Amino acid sequence: MKYIDLHVHSNASDGTLSPTEVAGLAASLSLSAIALTDHDTLSGVREAQSAALVLSDSENPLRIIPGAELSVAYRKKDIHILGLFLDINNKPLNDALHTALIKRDERNEKMASNLRSAGIDITVDKLKAVEGEAVLTRAHFAKYMTEHGYTKTNKEAFEKYLNDSSPYYVPRDYLTPEKAISLIHQAGGLAVLAHPLLYKYNLEQLDDLISLLTKFGLDGIEAIYSMNTGFDEGIVRRFANRYNLVITGGSDFHGKNKPDIGLGFGKGNLKVPETLLEPLENRLKIRSL
Template sequence: MLVLTDMLKKHSTLVVCRKVVLMNYIDLHVHSNASDGTLSPTEVVELAASLSLSAIALTDHDTLSGIEEAQAAALVVSSSANPLRVIPGAEISVAYNNRDVHVLGLFLDTENSLLKEALHTALLKRDERNEKMTANLRSAGIDITVEKLKASEGEAVLTRAHFAKYMVEHRYTKTTKEAFDKYLNDSSPYYVPRDYLSPEKAISLIHQAGGLAVLAHPLLYKYNLEQLDEMIALFAEYGLDGIEAIYSMNTGFDEGIVRRFAGRYNLVITGGSDFHGNNKPDIALGSGKGNLQIPEALLEPLENRLKTRPL
């Protein structure tokens, strides 16, 4: 039997018919403290390098602000033997059937003026929503303001994860789950819906910025299979390119279900951990809940889709 010693951490090793097959791994759904992660873009890149990932996509919520820093950090940590690629991305919230659905933009031109303007507008609308939500929470006896959130979070895009973190730190709730269950979920009397982009507009903006539009974590929206099929079919009509089939929260046959939708609508497959640092402490970069493996080989069909998609 073949014995392997001192293999590079960079590779997972499979032994098939006495031949060694080396596989690199990637993570195409990653957050930094430019939105609701807890690590800076530089720290995310340094962690990815320490885990020997060959590529990550930085996909902060409705912002491109961390990408330049992440790509600069990648130049520092990369070497010819262990290169690390940072793919510019964003996770864009859209409205579908009165729900918040997320579309990942990958391979984005971060200088595209149309996308930058749309994301800036989305952030302004997010700020308006946050002001209303903090007012609602103050009526419930919680001493919270947008200014207090920003004082601890800096220039990050404020999301409900920051609200939950604040409530735990100030002992209004014991856990972030309790914060969401009592105050922050969309059925709570304190919740305020956002004014979202339409799916068609978001996909169009991603394409105009030279990127691929990918439906993030499709099974998290809690639709039945018929409803999910309707949503994916509609998004595909708008030009959806891919779907996140490999994901931290998958169980059982989840990946297979999503892959069947990908085949039905000619969508490329992506995968990501949805890493947020300590805001989702059970999800690790690259490996999710411990067994996530996203092969680098997924990049080739994604890049082919970019080359062949009509302009």
Template sequence: MKYIDLHVHSSASDGTLSPAKVVRLASEKQLAAIALTDHDTLAGIPEANKESDILKEEGTFIQIIPGTEISVSYRKKDIHILGLFVDTNSGQLYDSLEQARIRREERNHKMTANLRTAGIDITVDKLKEAEGDAVLTRAHFAKYMVEHGYVKTNQDAFTKYLHDDSPYYVPREYLSPEEAISLIHSAGGLAVIAHPLLYKFTLPEVEAMVAYLKDYGLDGVETIYSANTGFDEGHIRRIANKYDLAMTGGSDFHGKNKPDIQIGTGRGNLKVPYEILEKLRARL
């Protein structure tokens, strides 16, 4: 049986491997396809496609599904909508993601200024020196603090400085879920709610969220996921079936930023069958 991974990050956002290295690693793991879904950007997809072409010349075939993971605000929480099969030449989607990048940049300048008042020598320029063109997230802030000895672990950085209620934290300006779904559709893609159980809603609240998003055109729910335990997958399958939504699956691979999660296999037992991809293509 062939397997896939439809939720993967690279250094184009907050992963630690370049898009090319992500594709090469996925090929080594014998995955048939991956979706590159970096946060609020399409920047890594050309490099991923190029590496896929190189592998094809070497006799190995792996499909690259162009995607992105868009942060939106729902009930005052940051939730994520995956866009799969998006047209990377879509001006409307590109422009919106670029505006999100600008707002994120402004927010990062405010957060680094706040952290400097706590005695942490950090600036956006210093983060960029280390991370290049990556879309800076709190994961990069945490990595910087660890590398410069301000905290021992990434979790320490979040606990002490980067959590949502921290005095140093600056809230983001988000798109609405409706706007994100519309943008994904305008680019010819499918809109999928990512890891619906991670938002700390009760199951009835998760179902209410899915029903709300379905009314605005949601196409699918990420059902097979690295953090699932017990009956989690079964609960999401029930909700997906009830609302006639496609099911997707992915590891949420980030490289060393999430060292316990491996591409294709998550925490060791993740398996996303190729038929998931075939059913998604049928939805298109």
């Protein structure tokens, strides 16, 4: 049995490994495919693909699936839609991602200003000096505050300063779910609801969300996930059956920013079989007709 990981981050957004390092790690673990799904950017995909050609074994090649994780607004919450098998040169998608990055920068400036009012010496320029061209997220704010002694851990930074009920938090101007799914389809990809149980909806509320997204053309749902416990996977699979959605799975790997989550194996027992790729590719064929 070969295994894959369809939810992976690099330092093109809020992971800590470069796309080349991610590809190298995937090859060393004998994964047959990973999807690079950085937040609101496709910038790391080409590097990861080039690295995979060099680093993976010719008898066991590593496939890099172009992806991105798009943030959308739903009932005052931040919901994530994965785009998989994307055309990284698609202009409408790249234009929308560029706009999202501008809005993200504006939000980051406001949040940094709020944090300075709390006595934290932080600016977006200081973050960029450390993180380079990475898409800045709240994880970078947390890392900075921990490294500079304002908090003991990244978790504490989120709990005290960065969660959406904090007075220092600034909401983003998000894409609508309908627009995000449309952009993914325009770029030749599949739209997948990421980690559906992390949003803490009850089953009726989750059904409402999935029903709405399906009307907009949702293709899949992430049923195999690092944070699943108990009957979680079965719950998501039942939603997939109800709404004719394909199943995906991924670790949500971020390197040292989520040190308890390993590429390809999550918290130790994650196994995403390569056999999931065939129904995904069949769905792609149907979508292209």
